[in-house]
């Protein structure tokens with residue numbers, strides 16, 4: 001039997017607060033609910049997910065570096081680090097793994113400082129503005145990308 005695809009899901013700073021504050025911006029779905037939905041979606045597609053959240057940039061970088069050894073791809077919502085973190089970008093690039101960037105809100109429809117992402121140009125693609133569904137769409141896109149690479 002083929003090895004399951006393993007995917008690292010990375011949630012950046014403050015995303016542990018999902019569902020508790022600012023529901024008008026980020027929705028009412030909690031992070032454990034998002035992770036459970038992703039795990040179910042992954043399982044149906046034969047993929048195993050490891051979901052991590054941290055409020056610490058260095059911890060996220062450690063997780064991305066370690067993923068090189070076991071994961072086939074990375075689904076990431078870098079949170080506020082999207083707009084600030086060259087080190088997280090460097091780690092994602094250094095992993096050599098395909099990355100899909102997701103955001104709950106539409107970062108292009110918000111404050112000007114959110115319109116630039118340090119991650120987007122090292123990602124295969126970006127899904128932004130669909131609430132919790134951004135994660136579902138992002139995982140679908142990442143799995144599709146990996147499948148197309150496997151079959152060529």
Ligand code: CA2
Pocket residue numbers: 013014015017018019020021022026077078079080081082102103104105106107114
């Ligand atoms: O829309 C997204 O997913 C963001 O990545 C969320 C980040 C924000 O800095 C980005 O510009 C866009 C913020 C995550 C904070 O999440 C909270 C959730 C609930 C309550 C407060 C913050």
